[in-house]
Amino acid sequence: MAGATLLSGVVAAGLGTAGMVSSASGAPTGVDGTQVVADLNPLNNSGVTGKAKVVVDGRKLHVKLNAHRLEPGLPHAQHIHFGKQALNECPNVEMDANGDFRLTTAEGQPAYGPVRVSLTERGDTSADSTLAVNRFPTAPDGHIHYERHTRTKQFVANGIKRGNAVVVIHGVDYNNNGEYDFRSAGRSELDPALPAEATDPATCGVLRLK
Template identity: 50%
Template sequence: MIAQRTARLTTLLALPAALALTTALPAAAHEGHSGTMSGHTYQVDLAQLNKSGAHGTAMLSIDGTKLTVKIQASGLVPGQPHAQHIHGSTTGHDFHCPTAGADKNGDGVVTTAEGMPAYGDINISLTTKGDTTKGSGLAVDRMPVATKDGSLSYERTITVSPAVADHIKDLHVVQHGIDTNNNGKYDFNKGKSELDPKLPQEATAPTDCGMVMGAAVGSMPVGGVETGSGSTEGIESPGLIAGGGVALLSAGALFVVVRRNRHRAAAETR
């Protein structure tokens, strides 16, 4: 009789733990699925580089492999085309916007080549039409042109790879084009561009850069020990952690009750 009662209690107390685990596991599987970025919009605040005075906001909306990019920027060189790209890696490298310290030759300008070790290579060229690959990175004839007051408005929907869709939070936006001598146009004041000698350095140097807001929160660390903290934050599913906690509490309660019943049964048989 006592054994039957103990078995029933064991079964009833095990149910919450089992339910907690079965609830947490599908949530964990969903959160780790490659489509978790679908239907999300991310904000990128563009801050000036090279003391350009440029700033703006980019909105990245991902739906499956369709990426819609909207950019509103100001403080740009008026009437000039501004090359713009999504930079970074989808394979685990930790890239970010450069600082003034990236100016290795001390000429006062962080060039594209000097900034690239910080913000990575071109992933997507944000052209107004046609090709959007790295090959169109300097397609100035298809880049947006700033208005006479130095503002720029851009919107385009692009088909991207699943890797870009899954790692959009690891990427960032860079716009290019500065005016170091304030004459209202690109000239060779800072020499030739190291990317294309037919272009002035001013035309290709970065003018602003921005990373996805909150990218470090809840984003899985990549790149091994260089970016991982060794803690559970940002690695395990929150649902799984919560579910596991409930399961452990239920299991603890189960152990206490079973142990208590065993002692009671032993006392009754004496």
């Protein structure tokens, strides 16, 4: 009898603690910000994998990104995509609208939405820098190790905090000749002056709450 009373006391205390934790985590922003993480998975048979982490505090972002098996020595545009109308997911082969066995950046837009943050190494990080080719990492030895503090718009920060934003790294050398050229995939629909190899997505991951 005494044991049963003790046990029910422990259960009640446990529920009380759980209730407190959940109400604390439901607060608008913690002191240290909200952390979201992504596992990056290959698109377009690139073999590129990686991990990304973003800590959001108000409009401030602290971004860390590591990726591997990228085409070395070439610029890799990398962004945080988010769209209120998007699926907030990575694209799959069914989104290859024209059936050419390539997923272009435009074909992926219904999944991940437009560019909101350009993960450049210096200067502007807005969507204005979507194709700022000379400010993106060039993946020496196929690796990107990236860290940057920046800011974004409030609605974008809110989308990231809700777990709805998507990290995408672009650049696929389909014909493995060590450069972006027009031979294998033609022109980019984002900028016809660029080969599609420079802008097609290589890897993608949804930034989810832990």
